[in-house]
Amino acid sequence: MSTTAEQNNSLSVPDANGHFGIHGGRFVSETLMGALEELEALYERLSKDPEFQAEFDKDLAHYVGRPSPLYHAERLSAHCGGGQIWLKREDLNHTGAHKVNNTIGQALLAKYMGKPRVIAETGAGQHGVASATVAARLGLECKVYMGEEDVRRQALNVYRMRLLGAEVIPVTSGTRTLKDAMNEAMRDWVTNVDNTYYIIGTAAGPHPYPKLVRDFQAVIGRETKHQSMAQIGRLPDAVVACVGGGSNAIGMFYPFMDNTETRMIGVEAGGFGLETGQHAAPLTAGRPGVLHGMRTYLMEDDAGQILGTHSVSAGLDYPGVGPEHSYLKDIGRAEYVAATDDEAMDAFRKLTQIEGIMPALESAHAVAYAMKMAKEMSPDQVIVVNLSGRGDKDIHTVAQIDGIEM
């Protein structure tokens, strides 16, 4: 199962310069152009190299534990009344989220490039943990940039990264969240470009990152298609995934691109509600601009300054989004909606209590919207939710909301 073959996709984006329609591209300082060209050339070669693909697939099978199950959440479906809700269990992957699919792939790229040091940005800490994990396994030095605010919110993951031997750098500039962590990681990369590989955690940033992250994550959608045929006998009516930067969503969507009978729905973080402005929903409520090396939908003011965001989930707390999602919105192939903090919290509790599955707060946004959709659907209709991560890391946040000191 290779990363590029059998994608069943006639859209053929990005183009040679990394453009998805008007989105994407490579908007970086000249200092990074050389490194990006080198990465692009290497990836072009390795993505067609059977040996590299075999190594990637082997790691996914025996280190990550793939394929992840496709699970029919029958009691949750019954509770909602209406359509069937199925869960793609990325939460069962090693390290607890879909993030590791990508870090396995990019760590292999770092290895092929002979870079002894990797860096990463992280929001919720899942990508940081996944990066620290693969770095430990390959004996690479690892530094993870994380907004100070997120370091506080995600203390458990910070300690996990440190146990794995990574250095976690709290970022105190700007809004002290994911976007600022990405700024700092870029600065590190510019400075140490000779010996350092930057593992970007989502399908965003300058070309070729959105493409290669998508390709590494597309295993999610490919498995879902095979499993749907085997377990349900047909493809789902809809696939639903949360969207921060959008890597779990694009990984689910990409193999479905030509299966237009399957709706693709991305759920952004509605925070306190879109009407409050306190959210992280650029596709639903933003406009195109340029940040972090790409043109994409952004949350910005009318002078072009990037706005602070709010979400209960650190992993969705980002003012931009991967450029392929912006393109899918523009061409209408995917739909983008938002779920509020409260809706996500409610879904977190329901899934925990009814199915015994504790989702990450990020993934709970997708569950929340699927529960809403299911009510409007008939019992023979099927929604697959990408359950992108598990909720262990969020227990502290949930306890705090419940007024419990831990």
Next chain:
Amino acid sequence: MNRIEARFNQLKADGRKAIIPYVTAGDSEPAVTVPLMHALVEAGADVIELGVPFSDPMADGPVIQLACERSLVHGTRLLDVLDMVAEFRQQDADTPVVLMGYLNPVEAIGYENFAQRAKAAGVDGVLTVDLPPVESEGLMAALKAEGLDIIFLISPTTSPVRRKAICEQGSGYLYYVSVKGVTGSKALNVDEVATYITDMRHDTDLPLCVGFGIRDGEAAAAVCQVADGAIIGSVLVNQIAELSDRPQEIPAAVAAIIKDMRTAVDAA
């Protein structure tokens, strides 16, 4: 002939090198900027690079990031920066002004609109840090239509193929980033810079100016042995930061640094 070309022609005729200070507009408060620009010219600046503050200055170090934050606290917008340039132009018709910043504030008001307003304000060139030539067709056309220069960066990691393209598409002058890193990160290596600049002369007749890591007169003088000018940023912005609670002292203190650089470069 625009002001940038006129200025470099004059410098060449005089056998002198350009001193190019960078300051962030609106740092530490908007009222400082225009008096500061005049003080810089008085101290010997040949071109002024005026930074447009951006919330996420990814290619800059903490010094410039904090300068942006100090300016943005006052709500400084790109249009406010253009007003500052227009005010500067009321008393200075000759010193070229180059806006340096990131693409998004420009996108927010539209390329043509920006180019027309920048021209009207008296801007001469635009350097957009996160806009490499391959993505710059639209902005370049808009700037060209108004006779404004588009200034590009070249770095030690720029491949020969891309360097050639940049030399062909750039105008005004070329900005050689002398270190691998962000602004204000480390001191430059003069020998490496000399080798690169000498080599680059084969690709272009444009003036070649060097920035990043120039902290004192000695470094500026050394760079100007081979380059056509030295761009000085973080050391000035640090001085502004130190005086942010006494903004009235900023113009004189920052100008004093440029005066020392001028003296050192002219003496070399």
